[in-house]
Amino acid sequence: MGKANFTEDFKREAVVQITERGYPVAAVAARLGISKYSLYEWKKRYAKPASAHYDDQAAEVRRLKRELQRVTEERDIPKKSGRVLRQGCKVKYAFIAEHRSIFSIRAMCRCLSVQPSGFYAWLKDPLSRRAKEDRRQTELIRTAWRDSSKVYGYRKLHDDLMDMGENCCPNRVARLARLARLADIRAQIGYKRRPGACGGKSSLAVDNTLDRRFDVEAPDKAWVTDITYIRTHEGFAYLAVVLDLFSRRIVGWSMQARQTTNVALQALLAAVWRRKPKGRVLVHSDQGSQFTSMEWTSFLKHHDLEPSMSRRGNCHDNAVAESFFNLLKRERIRRKVYRTRDEARADVFDYIEMFYNPTRKHARNGMLSPAEFERQHKMQAEGV
Structure with missing residues (x-):
């Protein structure tokens, strides 16, 4: 009988019977019909060490x-x-x-x-290109808002960015300004009034010549004037202004401790002295006692100024002056507390002469300040 040949798989399975299943070598050798010596040799070759x-x-x-x-x-x-x-x-x-x-x-x-x-x-680089551009333009918006004394809304801020050479739309500026409200960027919004009657009796002495024709074609053709009060710790201070309807520029103003004819006359005198009108100017006011006095009437007559008066109790007939006072109080007065009248006068000077006339944008002027609007009109008239 020749020597039996076993496959490698057979040998491994035989070793498994000893190492993993725990059968004795002699029992496995007897069952498989092989010698114990061969089985030990297979164990040495195929069995894994412990x-x-x-x-x-x-x-x-x-x-x-x-x-x-x-x-x-x-x-x-x-x-x-x-x-x-x-x-x-x-x-x-x-x-x-x-x-x-x-x-x-x-x-x-x-x-x-x-x-x-x-x-x-x-x-x-967590920021995309658009996010980086948003961040850059948000800083420009914040700077423009601060330069406007923190009063501009998104429309005027958009115009500022266009002046800087930025290419963006108003909706984008509105979105960035809305996101930047965490930094307290917001427009100054006034108070709404309940609608009331728009009637009133006309003045017996002076006609309403202006008749709400607030758009004029040239400077120094029509002025409007009015008086308002400013609260201080010393008491009220009364501000009178004269506004040119052509550019909405404050051409004269005066501030005193009493609401007399003199405060209105000083504002009108400042306007005449500053503008030196060459023709007849229409001066529109309400029917307050300051504007119906003999001193006021005499001043208008001697300086070739034509009077015009609103109907009694009708603020809409002098809406442009009322609108300016609304801007002044919304953007400056109501955000401050004045200890003295001199402090209030200095702040009003800063608002009118340093901000409103030279830099504040007006939608009616095509987003130009009153001074810039007049300058461009003068250049066009001279053919420059």
């Missing part, structure tokens, strides 16, 4: 731990990212950056359906 067996078990334990950790992360990540799953990539990247000390980055990317490479690229 250390290797333990290594396999340790490797399996490590694999199971990794799998358990992965499953646990995939279970816990959606709990914390419930509001992020439907958001864009940037929101998901921000969530990953915030929780990378808790979960692995790759596991979060897998659960949130984003690429790790995209997250690392965002981590180096």
Whole structure:
């Protein structure tokens, strides 16, 4: 009988009966019909050492731990990212950056359906080109808003940006200004009044020659004047202004402690002295006692000024002067507390002479200040 040849798989299975199932060598040799010597030789060749067996078990334990950790992360990540799953990539990247000390980055990317490479690229430069442009223009808006004494809304801020050479639309400026409200960028908005009657009796002495024709074709053709009060710790201060209807420029103003004819006359005298009108000028006012006095009438007559008066109790007939006082109080007076009348006078000077006349934009003037509007009109008239 020749020597039997056994396959490698047979030999390994024979060894397994000894090493893993615990059968004695003699019993296995007898059942398989081989010698114990051959079986010992196979055991030396194919049986794994105990250390290797333990290594396999340790490797399996490590694999199971990794799998358990992965499953646990995939279970816990959606709990914390419930509001992020439907958001864009940037929101998901921000969530990953915030929780990378808790979960692995790759596991979060897998659960949130984003690429790790995209997250690392965002981590180096989280702002897109549009976000960088938004940040830059927001700083320009903030600067323009501060230069306007913190009163401009988005329309005038848009015009400022256009003057700077920026290419943007009003809606974009409105969006950036709305986002920047965290920095307290907002327009100064006045108070709404209840609509009332618009009637009133006409003056017996002077006609309403202006008749709400507030748009004139040239400077020094029609002026409007009115008086308002400013509260201080010393008491009231009374401000009289004279406004040119052509450019809405304050051409004369006066401020005194009493509401007398003299405060109105000083404002009109300042207007005549500053403008030196060459023709007859229409001067419109309400029917206050200051504008119906003999001193006022005599002054108008001697300086070739034509009077005009609103109907009694009808502020709409002198709406331009009322509108200026509304701007003054909304943008400056109501934001300050004046200790003395001199302090109030200095602030009114700053508003009228340093801001309103030379720089404040007017929608009616095509977003030009009163002074710039008159300058351009003069250049056109001279053919420059």
